[in-house]
Amino acid sequence: MSRDRDLTRVGAALAAPARAVFVNLLLDGTARPAGELGRAAGVRASTASEHLGVLVDAGLVTCEKRGRHRYYALAGPDVASAVEALGSVADSLPVTSLRRSREAHRLGAARFCYDHLAGRLAVALVDAWTDGGWLRDRDALALTDTGAAGFRELGVDVDGAVRTRRPTTRVCLDWTERRLHLSGALGAAVASRFVEAGWVTRHASGRGVAVTSAGRDLLQGAWGIAA
Amino acid sequence: MSRDRDLTRVGAALAAPARAVFVNLLLDGTARPAGELGRAAGVRASTASEHLGVLVDAGLVTCEKRGRHRYYALAGPDVASAVEALGSVADSLPVTSLRRSREAHRLGAARFCYDHLAGRLAVALVDAWTDGGWLRDRDALALTDTGAAGFRELGVDVDGAVRTRRPTTRVCLDWTERRLHLSGALGAAVASRFVEAGWVTRHASGRGVAVTSAGRDLLQGAWGIAA
DNA sequence: CAGACGTTTCGGCGTGCGCCGCACGATTCC
DNA sequence: GGAATCGTGCGGCGCACGCCGAAACGTCTG
Known part of the structure; x- marks a missing residue:
């Protein structure tokens, strides 16, 4: 065929x-x-x-x-997730070099995956939001009413995310953590709000992301995440 | 890198x-x-x-x-989903031949994707299960209590599916329908029950699946799906 | 308008790899 | 034991493709 x-x-x-x-x-x-x-x-x-x-x-x-x-x-986003999925299987191969593991560690902390956050930061956020009742079911993330209110309070454009043709929530398999994190329209809205509010800054070129001190305060204060 | x-x-x-x-x-x-x-x-x-x-x-x-x-x-399953995701972007390319479109149509109706059902049948089932309250949120499928009871009544090994290390529910992007369908441990359990109960039969070789008359009765009676 | 810059197109070169046929090890059957 | 079958390893052939440099096209600038 x-x-x-x-x-x-x-x-x-x-x-x-x-x-x-x-x-x-x-x-x-x-x-x-x-x-x-x-x-x-x-x-x-x-x-x-x-x-x-x-x-x-x-x-x-x-x-x-x-x-x-x-x-x-x-x-499009589906190309990104396909490539990430492919990277995820590639990642299970034996490590080939030291540089790779260093680089992987840096990117593994926090990075952008197309238009949403990924890495350990993203996984920790999903855990916090699930525990806090903002998202339902760690395996199949869905937005709750509590979550909609909470994200709105953070300044995330929840309504805009819901209106688009794109699925509101989507899970994306992390190639470093081998855990799921938030993707879809909401994931993109959250990520853009994080950048806009100055909680994280994108590395000049590439996918790396650094958490600012303001972001550190928010993460620690709101969800007990040490970044 | x-x-x-x-x-x-x-x-x-x-x-x-x-x-x-x-x-x-x-x-x-x-x-x-x-x-x-x-x-x-x-x-x-x-x-x-x-x-x-x-x-x-x-x-x-x-x-x-x-x-x-x-x-x-x-x-493993993640390789399968990576390949499916890749096929999904490949599928948006222009059709190259008539044979392809026929073959695609046949497989598009119902097929196996690694260990769970895919194609129009799988998408229709997800719709029915979501409408019936067995699964929550069409975009991020999660099993409800009602759903657990319902699947158990169908003879699906729900408890076995929950016990495994593998995520209970997972969504998989259909390369024909460009819609989500049920994957993960529950998706596999459901699919194997469908085969075991004789509601569908697998094509001798390959991924094709045919709905039996018993299966047609079940689909029509329980969920109003015409197969 | 000339000139600079970003980008594509076109030959040409060399390597890589997909294919085969053949030979050899492993396993099963008589 | 020998014969048959399944699978892998090794040369060798030919095409495909990744790379470059030179040239042409389009766009912005002075």
């Missing part, structure tokens, strides 16, 4: 080192010009262009022209 | 047509000998052997020796 064909196309799209770098960079949900991506992966502009063409053909990445730049971004 | 390296390894593992056939065949959760897989993919035994070695190295597939056979199977 020819579904295999499609699977090979998507698999092959991820098979080249340069393309894997691209996808990992775009996992934070940003859109970046071709040149920057190529420089990050250590290949010439022409090579980067070809690779990006492959990713677009495979449906993993979209391209938007703006002026003389072309901004590339992941095609 | 060298997580890219792992991603390429998993991606490359899926990049070869023969290996994609293997993985798709194993998506139904069965373990199959190397020879059978090779024949199905239309390659020689030696080629199949090499491919299976690659899949094992990539952590996607496990190998178990039994007698003079070696049985290969998917490494």
Whole structure:
């Protein structure tokens, strides 16, 4: 059957080192010009262009022209979660280098996964919100009335998140913690509020996230999380 | 960072047509000998052997020796869901052939996804169970007390499903319907009960599933589903 | 309008890998 | 024991693809 064909196309799209770098960079949900991506992966502009063409053909990445730049971004949240899921199985492989484990540890603390928070911070938040009755069922996160009120009080645009066509809550498997964390429209709304309120700051480039002192106070005070 | 390296390894593992056939065949959760897989993919035994070695190295597939056979199977449920997620993005690509759309339609009605039901049947069941109060929240399925009682009455081993380390409920994105269906330990328990009770029968080889007349009666009578 | 910059397209080169046939080890059956 | 079957390892062949440099296109700037 020819579904295999499609699977090979998507698999092959991820098979080249340069393309894997691209996808990992775009996992934070940003859109970046071709040149920057190529420089990050250590290949010439022409090579980067070809690779990006492959990713677009495979449906993993979209391209938007703006002026003389072309901004590339992941095609959507489901692409991000598919890549994360793939990374999750890849992560069970034996560790290959020390750098990797250091890097993994740093990102494992807190990071962006496309448009929501991931890592130990995200897992701790889910635990706190479940214990506090904001979310139901640790395995299948659903928003409660208490939670809607609580998030609203934090300044999260709960109503906007509910209105979109996208599922309100969604679970995403963490490739470092091998635990579930909050994704979906609500996950995105929470994450953007955390950034907007200055509780966390995104690392200049990449997916890393640092908790600010204001954020530390909130986490400790509201939910007893030591970050 | 060298997580890219792992991603390429998993991606490359899926990049070869023969290996994609293997993985798709194993998506139904069965373990199959190397020879059978090779024949199905239309390659020689030696080629199949090499491919299976690659899949094992990539952590996607496990190998178990039994007698003079070696049985290969998917490494676990998370591999299955990762592959399904990947198939889901692949599915949004333009249709390439008529055969594909026919095949897709047949599998789209009802099929096995590793160890649980998928396809239009599974989506309809989730709708019915949510409407009936057996599961909470269409986006983030969680088992209610009513649901536990109901499934128990159907003969589903609910208690066994809850006891395992595996999450009781889990959602899985359908690559045909682009809707969520029930996965996790409960999803597996339900599926095995459906087969055991003779409500559905699995196609001799592959993931296809046919609803029996007894199954049709149950679906229509209990939940008003026309199958 | 020329010039700079970002990006894509096009040959061309080299490596990697998917395929095979054949040979060999392991296991089962007679 | 020998024969048959299942599986793996090893050369070898050929294509596909990742990489580059050079050239062309489009866009912004002076």
